[in-house]
Amino acid sequence: EAQVTQNPRYLITVTGKKLTVTCSQNMNHEYMSWYRQDPGLGLRQIYYSMNVEVTDKGDVPEGYKVSRKEKRNFPLILESPSPNQTSLYFCASSSTGTSMNTEAFFGQGTRLTVV
């Protein structure tokens, strides 16, 4: 089954404690991205990756890092989480063969709370 898998689904952490949210897709997609979803604001892109070792900032990259060492994985790293990063996070992927490189598949989300 084609899917984007995020882990963990829920996470409560304390301010300043480094954490990583993993994202893996099984569709051999080149394009992957991270979004955060906040009430009333829709989804906003954090980072994206066009392929292995190719990453770039989205609209709200501050406080986040990513890496793309393998095609299937695109982890999101919070080096020093702060309460304003409490949010619902989604990873997405698509093939660059599809026009517009749209976010065709989303993971189920990771609800992060930073206290």
Place this chain on the structure above:
Amino acid sequence: GENVEQHPSTLSVQEGDSAVIKCTYSDSASNYFPWYKQELGKGPQLIIDIRSNVGEKKDQRIAVTLNKTAKHFSLHITETQPEDSAVYFCAARSPGRRALTFGSGTRLQVQP
């Protein structure tokens, strides 16, 4: 940058009725407009999209229309069913940008 406004924020219809959700965008250069459905506890699901060189697109009970002059696009769902109940998001993409700009969402409730 691009700004997308979505209306209404909530919409309740009777089963079998039609539902219409509208979005306006600010960047006249935007050329791609997808719609997503998000069910409770799940990630957004791409349900239909339209490009700026097309005025309308249909897929079974779902259709999207685009008015480039007025800079608005709409999602039409006909013969609604209870399983259509979800939050729907519109989005727009400007040329040269990878990020989609999303609307704030519409919670659709279909009453049996």
